[in-house]
Amino acid sequence: MTTLNILSGGAAHGLVGKLAPAFKAETGLDIAGEFGAVGVMADKLRAGAPADIVILTAALVTRLADEGLILRGSITDIGRVETALAVRTGDPLVKVTDAASLRNALLASDAIFVPDTKASTAGIHVAKVLAQLGIDNDVADRLRVFPNGATAMRHLAESDARRPIGCTQSTEIINTEGVVLSGALPPECELATMYAAAVATRASLTPQAQRMITLLTSTDARELRSRAGFVA
Incomplete structure (x- = not known):
């Protein structure tokens, strides 16, 4: 061995x-x-x-x-490990302080990169948050879902969207070149696993x-x- x-x-x-x-x-x-x-x-x-x-x-x-x-x-x-927001390196950071500002940030994004919404910890939570905010249908066509957070973040880094955003666990954001940790989710929507x-x-x-x-x-x-x- x-x-x-x-x-x-x-x-x-x-x-x-x-x-x-x-x-x-x-x-x-x-x-x-x-x-x-x-x-x-x-x-x-x-x-x-x-x-x-x-x-x-x-x-x-x-x-x-x-x-x-x-x-x-x-x-x-x-x-x-906290579930957090990510942006491409060089893009303005997205800061959210409450559920309303998170809702606005997600609605303002033209592509939202997330991990598997049925099998991954962060992806399952993202799906719940979108429903909680009442925007799951509004952003459904903007979701870019990948098998895991690392893959989602790599694709965020390579995205040519105008204002893309990512949401996955902070560890996967930190470990991916080309994206930066933009901040944790607000208290009403946070998840620390x-x-x-x-x-x-x-x-x-x-x-x-x-x-x-x-x-x-x-x-x-x-x-x-x-x-x-x-x-x-």
């Missing part, structure tokens, strides 16, 4: 990438696997995809433990998976977590 297999929500992609060199230096292992919508990653685990470690929303990790797919004693919280790491029941490299969890959640990695978009 030369790789640690991971199934992870896109929110943790940047953080894992930053810690991968230290992990390899210590264990000799590279990290391989997939990062995407949490619902899709959970279904891959259920279908038998190889995984030593999973990083998903804490609620979903608990559900997978109930299903016998996760070692319950290995579950460790990493931190919360706890993410957790755990060892898969069918892991081939259980000790190494546990070591990666220790690196992800260590005091030494606190600054890395913060820069990646995780909050305590």
Whole structure:
């Protein structure tokens, strides 16, 4: 075995990438696997995809433990991730202070880039917010939906729309070149999701998976977590 297999929500992609060199230096292992919508990653685990470690929303990790797919004693919280707004690098930042200003900002945009509205944490929340604001029908033809937040942000960066905007988890915005974090959603519409790491029941490299969890959640990695978009 030369790789640690991971199934992870896109929110943790940047953080894992930053810690991968230290992990390899210590264990000799590279990290391989997939990062995407949490619902899709959970279904891959259920279908038998190889995984030593999973990083998903804490609620979903608990559900997978109930299903016998996760070692319950290995579950460790990493931190919360906010759903936020993004714009292309160089575009004016969009600042929203309440539901009304968020509604106006979305209506003023001619393209809205979001992750999967049925399987991703942020995408599901975006769909709820649009309905809450009463503009889901008004902006339906402006939505640009992609499999995960990272892909949505890459397409936002390349967009030739006049005033595009993105909405996904802050970690995916921070980790994408060509877009910048424009601000969190207002209190009435905010979402901060706890993410957790755990060892898969069918892991081939259980000790190494546990070591990666220790690196992800260590005091030494606190600054890395913060820069990646995780909050305590």
